[in-house]
Amino acid sequence: QKEVEQNSGPLSVPEGAIASLNCTYSDRGSQSFFWYRQYSGKSPELIMFIYSNGDKEDGRFTAQLNKASQYVSLLIRDSQPSDSATYLCAVIPVSGKLTFGQGTILTVHP
Amino acid sequence: GAVVSQHPSRVICKSGTSVKIECRSLDFQATTMFWYRQFPKQSLMLMATSNEGSKATYEQGVEKDKFLINHASLTLSTLTVTSAHPEDSSFYICSARDFAGEQYFGPGTRLTVT
Numbered sequence: 001q002k003e004v005e006q007n008s009g010p011l012s013v014p015e016g017a018i019a020s021l022n023c024t025y026s027d028r029g030s031q032s033f034f035w036y037r038q039y040s041g042k043s044p045e046l047i048m049f050i051y052s053n054g055d056k057e058d059g060r061f062t063a064q065l066n067k068a069s070q071y072v073s074l075l076i077r078d079s080q081p082s083d084s085a086t087y088l089c090a091v092i093p094v095s096g097k098l099t100f101g102q103g104t105i106l107t108v109h110p
Numbered sequence: 111g112a113v114v115s116q117h118p119s120r121v122i123c124k125s126g127t128s129v130k131i132e133c134r135s136l137d138f139q140a141t142t143m144f145w146y147r148q149f150p151k152q153s154l155m156l157m158a159t160s161n162e163g164s165k166a167t168y169e170q171g172v173e174k175d176k177f178l179i180n181h182a183s184l185t186l187s188t189l190t191v192t193s194a195h196p197e198d199s200s201f202y203i204c205s206a207r208d209f210a211g212e213q214y215f216g217p218g219t220r221l222t223v224t
Contacts, residue, residue, distance in 0.1 A: 043203050043218040044154070088153060098144070098205075098213060100153040 001026050004091050004101035012107045019076040021104050023089030026070070032092040033065055033072045037085045038103065044088055048074065079108040112138045114206050116216035123194055123223055130190045131219045133204030139184035140206035144213070145177075148201040160187055194223045 006023050013019045021035075032051055036044035050056045050063040050072065062075040072091075076083055089101040113136040123129050133143060142161050146154040158179050160166040166179035178190040187206075191198055203218040 041201075041220070043215045045215070097156055097159070099156070102153040 002101075003027060003093060003099045004089055006087075006089050006101035006104050008102055008104060010105040010107050012109060013079050015079060015081060015108055015110050017079050017108075019079045019083065019106055019108070021074040021076075021087050021089075021106065022071060023073065023091075023101055024071045025089075025091045025093070027091070027093035027095075028067075028070060029094040030091045033063070034090040034092075034098070035061075035063060035072075035074045036088040036090060036100075037083075038088055039085045047087075076106075079106075081108050081110055084108050112136075112206075112208060112212065112214045114204065114214045114216040116202075116204055116219050118219060119217060120220045121222070123221070125195055125223055126193055128190055128192045129194055129221060130188055131202055131204075131221075133187045133189070133206065133216050135185045135206040135208075135214070138206075138208045140187075141184070141209055142207045143181055143187040144205040144207070145179060145187075145189050146203045146205065148203060148218075154203060157189075191221065194221070196223045199223045 004025050034049045035047045037047050038044040048063045050065045056063045060077045064073045084107050086103040086105050088103045115134045117132045145157045148154045157172045158166045158168045160179050160181040162181050162184050168174045181187040199222050204216045207213045
């Protein structure tokens with residue numbers, strides 16, 4: 001079982017729609033959860049982090065964490081073509097090492 | 111925000127040669143630096159963790175004699191790929207963690223071994 005799992009996609013949504021990205025993790029002791037965006041050929045950039053159960057909103061982005069079910073999600077409202085990228089879920093498990101999922105490719109079409 | 115730089119951004123080398131990649135934290139001191147490798151359409155895989163002044167800790171399956179890591183100061187870590195082969199061609203990304211525990215990524219180095 002992979003430590004962090006994501007659906008590789010691609011996920012395609014129309015401009016203006018809500019994009020929903022999901023991630024599950026295996027280490028129940030994980031405490032820190034991150035979403036990164038990575039454009040092709042570029043390094044990941046941090047979008048959001050969440051530590052507590054529930055929702056965390058930042059602009060058009062909302063991260064949701066459910067530790068009981070061991071999943072974390074990212075919602076992107078009013079999706080724009082510039083949001084097209086690979087979204088990486090990352091978790092810091094008990095080992096303390098930031099561990100990435102394989103990423104979900106998101107395409108927002110006009 | 112905190113900035114991490116890498117040099118070079120791209121490098122092409124011949125098989126059998128060695129390549130050194132530098133990672134610098136420009137406006138903060140990094141307690142720990144991390145080196146990742148990313149193959150096309152795959153996620154980042156942690157190669158090793160290094161702390162200033164001590165030996166790096168390598169992940170399982172990563173050859174420490176092939177990927178030499180030196181963490182000479184709180185702002186500089188280097189990764190040397192020795193005797194590079196085409197299968198070492200990849201995107202190498204460093205990351206630096208500050209004293210508050212925040213982790214920042216460098217822009218990456220694209221290595222192509224011919």
